[in-house]
Amino acid sequence: MAITPATQGDTRPSDTSFDYRPALALLASLFFMWGFITVINNTLLPHLRSVFELNYTQTTLIESVWFIAYGVMGMPSAFLIERTGYKKAIIIGLCAMAAGALGMVPAAQIPSYGVTLFALFVIASGITLLQVAANPYVAVIGPAESSESRLTLVQAFNSFGTFLAPYFGGYLILSRTIGGTSLDGTRLTEAERLADAQATQLPYLLVAVVLLVIAVVLWRSNLPALGSATSRVAKEERKKLSLWKHRNLVLGVPAIFIYLIAEIGVANLFINFAILPEIAGITPAQAANYLVLLWGGMMVGRFAGSFIMRRFPADKTLAAFALFALVVMVGAATLEGPVAMWCLILVGLGHSIMFPAIFAMGIKGLGPLTEEGSGLLITAIAGGALVVVQGWLADLYGLQNSFWLTVACEVYIIYYALWGSRPTAAYGGNSTAEPA
Template identity: 60%
Template sequence: MPAVSAPPQPGAPSVAGVPYRAALSMLATLFFMWGFISVINGTLLPHLRSVFELSYFETGLIESVWFIGYLLASIPAAKLIERIGYQRALTVGLSVMTLGSLGMILAAYLISYFVTVASLFVVSCGIALLQVAANPYVAVIGPPESAERRLTLVQAFNTTGDVLAILFGKYLILARTTAGTTAHGTQLTAEQRIADAQATQLPYFIVAIVLAALAVMIARAKLPALGSATSRVSAEARRGLSLFNHRNLILGCVGIALCVLAEIGVGSYFINFASQPDVANLTQEHAATYLTLFWGGMMVGRFAGAALMQRIAPERVLAIFALIAIAGSLTAVFATGPAAMYGLIVVGLGLSIMFPAIFALAIRGLGPLTEEGSGLLIMSIAGGALAAFQGKIGDAFGLHWGFLVTAACAAYVLFYAVWGCKVTNAVADAPVTAAG
């Protein structure tokens, strides 16, 4: 791809003449948008549960299909990036997400469970492509000593999208439906379910328009590209290099899978949990307000985590936040009344920095294998598919017992922070170059 000749802004750090802060600002909009569209599921799933009369396990299966998209799309995404470059891959990812969002409008019109699941699968494939491209981009584009802080900071914008998505879903989905504004357990008539199903047309039309606009913006932008430090290398050069020689990567993949499972498990079942009479006895619409506090805690935690990492080693910050997540999830399991709900809200703060911190720690020392390692980490996001089994626990024993899964996931992250993230067999990085 042709080199970019635009001069850097005065005083701004740059990559081969291209201000990387400007690039980070553009990438922050992508992090914001995929966080937004992912977390709409937090209000969409209880809505779909009412429309299609699903069990918690069946509701969780929708989320599982979403994360299977990550699993299936990550390796093809890495190959696509190799062929067309990062910037074009970002544009393709946004276009795929736009197509899936338009499919959700069709699903609402047809009131089709199958089209709904298929459309969400398409959206998740587009997000997987964005993740494979953008996460290593942010980690490598600036000074290596600040990679964890930089990735945590842009992930904070991702969580800002999460918070706004809950408000968006509350007012444009739940507040406009019968199920969303009545007490837990209310039986809907066939006419009410039809009306509720069609309430998702407007929000997904808005989402499709925004995604299409972002695709055009990214296609026309001038962005620095990753250099040889993160590009695939020839078979000859790869001899003696293996991803499996890097303990921090392999254990980090498990950590990514489990921290995503914890995050999705809380986000997917929070509204149903808070709506129960023995917890907070709220309507789904009112419970969505408290769900914004969960995602708000993640947003605040990421900004705070980025600041703390300027003075404290990232792995130590990660360990502290893991302990917070363990305490909050155990409160949700064993407490009763509103205290259980507030414990779950605190979990958001604990989970906040897990994904970006683990990702950055896991690709340390990969050198020319960074792109492939990043693809493996993005595949690990498929761990969120296991949220369906947390729903199975909820069906069998009660939703609160399912949050033992959250506590166990946080305990593993604590182990990773203390020992698992230590780098083995580090490979030297090469400088980053610029391309249009």
């Protein structure tokens, strides 16, 4: 992903004693928070399904709106970063997330399905900006040969946030509501639905406060700047450059898109799947505790994957993890009882390294096109919006049968790992920053 200084400029800081580890430690808090707030939605979906009496299609539409924000804001975020720099863009993203979280307070007070969708869109827009800025920053700030391992390691803190979020959401939302402590099919009165809706106010208020605190800390920090190789080159020179010559990016964009369909479909429908009488027959609050294990598997897998990819090729590692995900998803789609639920839990381990590995391989060799490539890859996170398709399949053919869509997604990831991720038209150079 680097370029030769003689031709396109150097991304390395002028201080040869540069140590990128403090910056990574600070950025880890961002990865944690956007993972945390994203998975709050997984506990929010069954809650809102009860409050607004939604079917599966309407329920997954909530998550679709969240991921539509990635499609709308991905490339504008890349252009904003080019104008403001990484640090200011990250602070703007955190403030947008805080504003959206505060918007959930009146949405719950009314309560309003429409206002809820808008508030979630604002939060997701802020996360999109953070994703476009932080992912390539982590990938290029250190040695190019360890970019996949480094990004996977920092993404493990994202998974730590997703691991804790179900506890937070289960305790502060589901366990404090009538719908969250009742078996599937229980009908709520109007007063009970209103009380349940207002249970989301405190959690999102706390999230907004934490986001603003992190924004202040970052504002007062000294994040090292990247050099000209990750900035837009002059107009005349850029005419000779094309994103579409890079196979690893061109095929990486649909890989991210398809992976998000798989990850979000599993995570968002897990509680609804676990509470089915023929699967585990438990309450939503109890199912939230098992959801913790799914995200915990992703966290463990990312820490392990970061270690593994320092010793084995990233493409082969990704293929092995995707094959494991394929096997357990077939089990979730065909088996019955708690074993089917456990298959769905285990897919978190298989999914763990997919996003960071695909992202790092997708921008490898882009040089001065890194920001645009990053914007395209983050835009592809909009694939999570197609979880509504899985909701539609669940309404038509049953929730368990809808997981065959996830099985198909795993097949493409294996294809990308083994062939599509091989870089073409890569720029020269081996490093974009001085090693620590």
